Amino acid sequence: MPKKIYLFATSKSEHAINVKSLDVRYLKPDIDFSKYDYLIITSKQTIKALNQYDKKDFINIPALCVSPKTADAYIKFGAKVLAVGDGYGDNLTKNINEFSKDTKWLYLRAEVIASDFVKKCKEEGYQIDEKILYVSECSQEIMDVRVDSPSVLIFTSPSSIECFLKNNSITSEDKVIVIGTTTANFLPDATEYIMSQNTSIQSCIELALQIK
Structure with a gap:
């Protein structure tokens, strides 16, 4: 059987x-999207959370997406994709390293994350701000x-x-x-x-x- x-x-x-x-609870922190060149998106939940904001404020800011599935969801959302990772958050450092350290990034994330790629990139001199858009609970x-x-x-x-x-x-x-x-x-x-x-x-x- x-x-x-x-x-x-x-x-x-x-x-x-x-x-x-998981049950997901969405947050809506104040964000000045105009300060950033690119977004970093590592989950479909982030895309859902962005529905709370005025699309015109961020829709033309290209995003580095963690995987093809996330990128597809972001495109369907009507937004632009900058680059697509291989599905592993830790490997996003490779994508970020292709850009100037003058580039301003905004990582839209969960409260608890498993990867420390942002910490590593910051240690190398990259400018990455973070905003928590959702909380996941069992x-x-x-x-x-x-x-x-x-x-x-x-x-x-x-x-x-x-x-x-x-x-x-x-x-x-x-x-x-x-x-x-x-x-x-x-x-x-x-x-x-x-x-x-x-x-x-x-x-x-x-x-x-x-x-x-």
Whole structure:
């Protein structure tokens, strides 16, 4: 019998038992967009949070997007994309290093972030301001869920692991799939896992469907 597939994410798949990992609360800090040459966007939640602002204030400021999926969402939002990363926040330093240190960046982010790329870039002399546009909290759904082992567990963010482990554990019988290295780093020590080839939920699901 095929193992049950649990997807811990804010997105859904028809091939999995979908468990929303986070509830998102949006913030609206004052922002003078005119001060910046480029934006940095690392999640679709940021794009949703931007709906609170007058589009004309930022829509023509190109954004460095962390992944192709985020870039697609930003284009559909009607905005401009400057460059697209490979899906890993840590690697955005490579993109930023292609620009002058006189460039003024604004990183629109969550309250809690897993990557320290901004700190590294600032240490190198780059000008990056940060504004927190949303707060992520463990959803009641993930706090209440109880998985049937053995199962396939798909984790799409560090917080999805942290929230799951509050009331659950990962057994040796479970198969674990993670969306990337940053997420994998939050697994309990010695946990065996498979990493998706691309940093996308679809890639994780394709892997899960191959597991007998």
